Amino acid sequence: xxxxxxxxxxxxxxxxxxxxxxxxxxxxxxxxxxxxxxxxxxxxxxxxxxxxxxxxxxxxxxxxxxxxxxxxxxxxxxxxxxxxxxxxxxxxxxxxxxxxxxxxxxxxxxxxxxxxxxxxxxxxxxxxxxxxxxxxxxxxxxxxxxxxxxxxxxxxxxxxxxxxxxxxxxxxxxxxxxxxxxxxxxxxxxxxxxxxxxxxxxxxxxxxxxxxxxxxxxxxxxxxxxxxxxxxxxxxxxxxxxxxxxxxxxxxxxxxxxxxxxxxxxxxxxxxxxxxxxxxxxxxxxxxxxxxxxxxxxxx
Numbered sequence: 136x137x138x139x140x141x142x143x144x145x146x147x148x149x150x151x152x153x154x155x156x157x158x159x160x161x162x163x164x165x166x167x168x169x170x171x172x173x174x175x176x177x178x179x180x181x182x183x184x185x186x187x188x189x190x191x192x193x194x195x196x197x198x199x200x201x202x203x204x205x206x207x208x209x210x211x212x213x214x215x216x217x218x219x220x221x222x223x224x225x226x227x228x229x230x231x232x233x234x235x236x237x238x239x240x241x242x243x244x245x246x247x248x249x250x251x252x253x254x255x256x257x258x259x260x261x262x263x264x265x266x267x268x269x270x271x272x273x274x275x276x277x278x279x280x281x282x283x284x285x286x287x288x289x290x291x292x293x294x295x296x297x298x299x300x301x302x303x304x305x306x307x308x309x310x311x312x313x314x315x316x317x318x319x320x321x322x323x324x325x326x327x328x329x330x331x332x333x334x335x336x337x338x339x340x341x342x343x344x345x346x347x348x349x350x351x352x353x354x355x356x357x358x359x360x361x362x363x364x365x366x367x368x369x370x371x372x373x374x375x376x377x378x379x380x381x382x383x384x385x386x387x388x389x390x391x392x393x394x395x396x397x398x399x400x401x402x403x404x405x406x407x408x409x410x411x412x413x414x415x416x417x418x419x420x421x422x423x424x425x426x427x428x429x430x431x432x433x434x435x
Contacts, residue, residue, distance in 0.1 A: 137184045137398045138207065142198065143214035143261075144171025144373060145190040170373035171214065177387025178394055191216045196225050200242050202250055209398040210257035211248060214372055217265045218275045221245050249280040253361030257397030260285060262369040263376065267329035268294040285365050286337035286358035290330060296352070297327045298345050301379075302370070304354060308340045312396045313357065313366070317388055323379035328370040334358065343369060357396070364397050 148166045155161060171188060178184045187208070189198060194216055199205040221244040226232055232239055252258045260281070264270035268277050268289045276282055277289040296302070301324025309315055325343065333339050333353045343354035357366045371377035372390070380386060 137209045137394065137400070139178060139184060139186045139210045139212060139394060140199075140205075140208040141171060141175065141186050141188045141212045141214070142194045143191055143212075143216040144174065144188060145169045173381050173386065174372045174390055177390050180387065181391065184391070184394060191220050195220050195223065198244055199247065200244065202247050202254075205247055205251045206254075206256070208256070210259065210394050211251065212259045212261065212394075213266065213281075214261040215263040215265045217269065217273055218245060218279050218281070221248075243280070246280045249284045252284045252363035252365055255362040255399075257363060257394070257399070258284060258365045259393065259397060260365075260367050261372050262329040262367070263371045263373075264295070266371075267331055267367075267369070268292065269329070270295055284358075284360045284363075285334075285367055286339075286356040287331035287333055287353055287367050287369075294329045294331065295327060296330050296345050298324075299326055300346075301325065302328060303344045303346065303349075304341060305343075305351075306341045308338065311338065311340050311357070313355065313389070313393050314340050315392075317385045317392075319385070321383075322385075323383045325370040325376055325380060326378065327376040328352065328354065331367070331369060364399070366393060366397060368393075 146168055148168060149162050149164065151163050153161045153163055169188075175186045175188060178186055198221060199207075205211070224241050226239060226241065248258065258281070260266060260276075263274075265274050266276065268274050268291065270293060272292050274289075277291050282289055304322050304325065306314060306319050309319075328343050330352045333356050337353070337356045337358045339353045339356045341353075341355040342351040344351045352369065353367070354369050355366070357364065370380065373381065
């Protein structure tokens with residue numbers, strides 16, 4: 136069984152708000168949304184992957200504080216959770232912490248994640264307003280131990296590229312187990328992504344750009360780090376950037392193959408139906424690949 140720890144993917148929506156008078160403002164609704172449900176259901180559909188999800192408020196209080204605890208999982212997924220959530224602890228903000236003479240020191244959970252990968256774990260970071268460096272720089276992942284393990288280097292400021300017109304995606308490497316066997320034709324428009332720079336030892340599997348004359352940026356990139364593996368997907372698995380992506384027929388297969396590869400598996404890609412490669416606005420010849428699934432075989 137492959138065990139995945141998924142950080143993020145959920146939130147609460149308040150409203151509508153009613154201003155009944157200058158002195159009366161009322162909230163008439165509160166809803167919990169688990170936007171990651173299609174992602175998680177796709178991973179678990181084969182019975183060989185088990186996902187434990189922690190929304191950001193649970194990451195803050197309950198994300199593993201010891202490497203041994205983190206090693207109960209094979210893969211960690213971080214989606215729309217800023218680095219500060221991992222840095223901070225509830226213990227920092229209790230009255231006892233301010234009045235007690237006890238010195239408070241707690242583990243750097245970002246360093247634990249880096250060590251987890253170095254010692255054989257898998258790590259996936261997904262883009263969004265609170266991922267990479269994020270909207271207004273609020274993701275603050277640049278310069279962290281986690282960034283050190285990833286296949287890209289983040290910008291130091293707001294790195295969003297908003298594409299309400301739909302970003303152009305091009306598959307660069309169908310031979311990799313993450314990409315093979317998927318019908319990439321008619322890949323849906325992405326409504327935004329985070330810009331980053333691929334490391335020299337990264338393998339860029341797909342690129343994205345805002346338009347025909349815009350620069351290409353990594354969309355899917357992978358890397359070997361120590362004994363582990365890392366991957367980034369520079370757009371989102373959930374709304375709003377990924378609202379069309381979630382409806383794509385290849386969505387669940389792509390993420391299953393990604394997690395299998397990150398865990399040390401070599402997925403055997405399903406044969407895709409004949410068609411054209413995913414590239415907005417033009418046709419690219421497809422290359423068929425066939426791989427045999429071998430547990431613990433290592434493909435870059």
